[in-house]
Amino acid sequence: MNTPSPGPHSPEPPAPGSAELFGGQEFANLLGDCVHCGFCLPTCPTYVLWGEEMDSPRGRIHLMDQHAKGEPLSGPMVEHFDRCLGCMACVTSCPSGVQYDRLIEMTRAEVERGHPRPLRERAVRELVFRLFPYRRRLRALRGPLRAYQRSGLEGAVRRSGLLERISPSLAAMERLAPPLGRAPRLPERVAARGDRRATVGMLAGCVQGEFFPDVNAATARVLAMEGCDVAIPRAQGCCGALSMHAGREDEARAFAKRTIETFESTDVVVVNSAGCGSSMKEYRALLGGDPAWERRADALSERTRDLAEFLAELGPRAERRPLPVTVAYHDACHLSHAQGVRSQPRALLAGIPGLDVREITDPDICCGSAGTYNLLQPEAAAELGDRKAANVAATGAELLVAANPGCTMQIAGALRRRGAGIAIAHTAQVLDASLRGLGRDALIGRSS
Ligand code: SF4
Numbered sequence: 148m149n150t151p152s153p154g155p156h157s158p159e160p161p162a163p164g165s166a167e168l169f170g171g172q173e174f175a176n177l178l179g180d181c182v183h184c185g186f187c188l189p190t191c192p193t194y195v196l197w198g199e200e201m202d203s204p205r206g207r208i209h210l211m212d213q214h215a216k217g218e219p220l221s222g223p224m225v226e227h228f229d230r231c232l233g234c235m236a237c238v239t240s241c242p243s244g245v246q247y248d249r250l251i252e253m254t255r256a257e258v259e260r261g262h263p264r265p266l267r268e269r270a271v272r273e274l275v276f277r278l279f280p281y282r283r284r285l286r287a288l289r290g291p292l293r294a295y296q297r298s299g300l301e302g303a304v305r306r307s308g309l310l311e312r313i314s315p316s317l318a319a320m321e322r323l324a325p326p327l328g329r330a331p332r333l334p335e336r337v338a339a340r341g342d343r344r345a346t347v348g349m350l351a352g353c354v355q356g357e358f359f360p361d362v363n364a365a366t367a368r369v370l371a372m373e374g375c376d377v378a379i380p381r382a383q384g385c386c387g388a389l390s391m392h393a394g395r396e397d398e399a400r401a402f403a404k405r406t407i408e409t410f411e412s413t414d415v416v417v418v419n420s421a422g423c424g425s426s427m428k429e430y431r432a433l434l435g436g437d438p439a440w441e442r443r444a445d446a447l448s449e450r451t452r453d454l455a456e457f458l459a460e461l462g463p464r465a466e467r468r469p470l471p472v473t474v475a476y477h478d479a480c481h482l483s484h485a486q487g488v489r490s491q492p493r494a495l496l497a498g499i500p501g502l503d504v505r506e507i508t509d510p511d512i513c514c515g516s517a518g519t520y521n522l523l524q525p526e527a528a529a530e531l532g533d534r535k536a537a538n539v540a541a542t543g544a545e546l547l548v549a550a551n552p553g554c555t556m557q558i559a560g561a562l563r564r565r566g567a568g569i570a571i572a573h574t575a576q577v578l579d580a581s582l583r584g585l586g587r588d589a590l591i592g593r594s595s
């Protein structure tokens with residue numbers, strides 16, 4: 148797109164009260180915070196990939212400003228917004244405190260309201276958003292998908308390129324699906340071992356619950372072994388993360404309200420999926436201005452904790468048994484950039500005797516998962532996945548530890564592509580193996 152670079156003298160933010168504004172005064176104020184310094188550019192994955200100003204945070208803010216001043220949404224403009232991963236690396240690197248996360252969410256909602264997408268794109272989006280936030284639908288898919296994986300047809304289907312020709316997004320879905328085993332149901336309550344130190348609610352998640360049931364089982368066990376009564380309500384549904392980050396505001400609000408009702412009576416809600424935790428901490432922004440829900444949303448955001456964050460606050464009590472494994476820890480964007488949770492998982496891992504934690508080069512650059520990004524923008528996502536996999540392999544670690552199901556699927560796929568035999572586990576599974584004394588084979592026996 149030949150949109151001019153904003154440069155140092157980019158137009159002023161829209162005038163307060165301007166008729167063309169979308170997002171009202173809040174949007175104008177958020178836009179006005181950007182001083183166009185460019186400090187965010189080197190941390191932006193799409194700018195790193197393509198070196199295009201309009202695929203940088205500063206360029207996208209310039210496009211938002213143009214639209215807010217009346218320029219209609221065009222196809223190329225929307226494409227630059229769509230290519231943003233929403234990874235928030237620009238938020239943490241911005242010295243002026245620009246809330247790009249709010250800006251892109253409001254822009255995406257505007258795109259959903261006002262920009263008709265081509266039929267094929269609409270069909271893919273409908274498929275994604277009518278499937279992934281619904282646990283029952285995902286559960287119904289498990290059987291056929293498991294049968295397909297066990298049939299040995301995967302290789303033939305991939306070699307044929309059939310799915311790629313129908314839709315690259317469909318092909319990405321097939322490639323990213325993790326190997327599925329049995330999925331035992333969790334009980335609604337898991338009792339604390341020994342003296343009870345806390346009572347917590349646990350979010351099971353949609354993709355986490357159906358595609359990674361072992362992670363949820365490990366999470367509940369670790370919490371119980373650390374002295375927590377764990378409630379896992381069956382009535383819970385999607386937290387709304389995917390819808391929220393895609394600008395599907397009404398859908399996101401409906402999911403958020405149900406989640407608030409489900410966990411209203413719990414002191415703390417523990418979340419083991421970075422994307423879900425960050426969304427629940429954003430409920431206050433999502434439902435702000437709604438008098439019936441604002442206070443309740445704020446209260447739930449306040450009580451939401453990522454698993455590592457919660458365990459670090461609680462402090463260790465259960466005995467850690469040795470695990471002589473070399474691990475690389477991956478910062479999920481929605482954990483590090485969105486929630487500021489970086490030191491806690493590292494400290495938990497470092498507390499396990501024998502465990503050697505290695506850092507991955509460019510930890511702030513997204514792996515390309517980003518919610519539904521690897522389905523909707525499969526080519527850019529694959530490039531980012533390959534970069535991340537190369538950096539993971541360079542650590543020489545035997546095990547990659549990540550705390551987000553999207554990152555796990557994305558990096559596992561990229562590691563498979565390069566033939567790297569590195570196993571993957573969630574922080575909860577590593578802790579679980581140590582607390583139960585399972586030994587290293589329980590972890591590095593997993594294939595990526
Ligand atoms: S978003 Fe922040 S870091 Fe990026 S150009 Fe604007 S002020 Fe600078």
Ligand code: SF4
Pocket residue numbers: 190191192193194202203204207230231232233234235236237238247
């Ligand atoms: S959210 Fe990520 S991809 Fe989007 S502009 Fe910011 S750094 Fe770039």
